[in-house]
Amino acid sequence: MNSARTLATAARVLRQLRHDPRSIALMLLVPCLMLFLLRYVFDGSPGTFDNIGASLLGIFPLITMFLVTSIATLRERTSGTLERLLAMPLGKADLIAGYALAFGLLAVLQSTLATGLAVWFLGLDVVGSPWLLLLVALLDALLGTALGLFVSAFAASEFQAVQFMPAVIFPQLLLCGLFTPRDQMAPALEALSNVLPMSYAVDGMNEVLRNPDITPDFVRDALVVAGCAVLVLALGAATLRRRTA
């Protein structure tokens, strides 16, 4: 791995994005708009807004980064630039780390805006530190990047890549505790939710919401999300082949 090549790759990905201001605007503003809507949908029950709002702060970066990365890497594969890069002296880790870095940076921006809006303007009642919310959001974004990178290897077209979003994200969304607390689900479903990374992302957000300090549960949740991200990134790297049929 070579840090100069990683940084050059991250800079290139960001430069590509800069030529597409509409995508940047959508990425940054849509989560804010959703939170805003949510706040007024639950105008009568601030408790519900706290719960769902905090969970969503963890879910938004995951979904956005999943979509962005899966399409971006699919384009890299179909345009032939991936083949060209892999025929050049570029490490696979350089490429993946470059993507993770660029989209991670974007995720920080997105999460800062969303968290700031929720905590200071929409009255999201967080007992813990907003910095921890930001940390979890960043880890979620990395997980989303990793998942997107991984599934793009199995998509032959943008059409398929977009369809992977419901296939990979929705089950996690249903089982993560956003709609029903996980301990109230049927045992089989609860067991399933225990092995899905988004559950830990949402649990982590809720730990920050309720506890003033860093709890052992929070540390575990953050580590699980980070571990999953690293694992899936490694799997994603394995899908990049220098020799193809």
Add this chain to the structure above:
Amino acid sequence: MMNSPTGATASTEPARAADDTAAVTAQGLTAVRGGRTVLRGLDFTIPSGRITGLLGPSGCGKTTLMRAIVGTQAQVGGTLQVLGRPAGDPTLRSRIGYVTQDPSVYDDLTVRQNLDYFAAVLFPGRARRHDRRTAVARAITDVDLTSHADSLAGRLSGGQRSRVSLAVALLGTPELLVLDEPTVGLDPVLRRDLWNLFHQIAADRGTTLLVSSHVMDEAERCHRLLLMREGEILADDTPEALRRRNDTATVEEAFLHLVDAAATRATHPETAPPEAGHPAAGHPRTTHEEPRS
């Protein structure tokens, strides 16, 4: 033209010198794509510092052969030595430039941004910033895109985009340049300019070029030719020798002659002439007959 290592001149050259000047050597090279054998045991050499044309109809295995040399083709058998290393060796990655048939550049970056990024992959680090700047400037001049350097690659015409793709391959001053149909869809003036550039690169930088085409008139511009058909090499010679040997006016006619001869051998193996290149003359066949064997 005169230093071809085959035919009459071959005996006058010491065998070792011929070995040393081969940029690519293949023995029994095979490749399988999707369960189909695309390359059927090829033996050939590509001389160093020359332009070798790889000609043949679409689908005959040109791209697969090029990908095997570059080291991006999976399921390759036989021996394939490229610049003294086995094909696909990691040390070759900075020594080979490869231009795919479809331009592989980022459409949402400008020409210069594309080149800047690929240059950063080839010459990473702050210390080599100067190298990068020089290489990018030279590559843009090489392909004559100075006036479009700050346009988005996606906004350029097809021919301009393929020149951006070529510029990327020229960045690292590769020892071997593999170009898959670089002139397809270009107007005659641009095609002439590009071929002049190829000759200039071979002459000034000592680069070995392998250029594929399915347009036979480009064959005359190469030092050597590999004629391919259905995963086999029909001929490996200079354009003049090909014309002379088959007694034809153009390489295209020579190619058709060789194809007919191969078809005759396939259908009548017992009456086949013992040597390729000396087929029984006056044996007219329609090229539409495709014998299955």
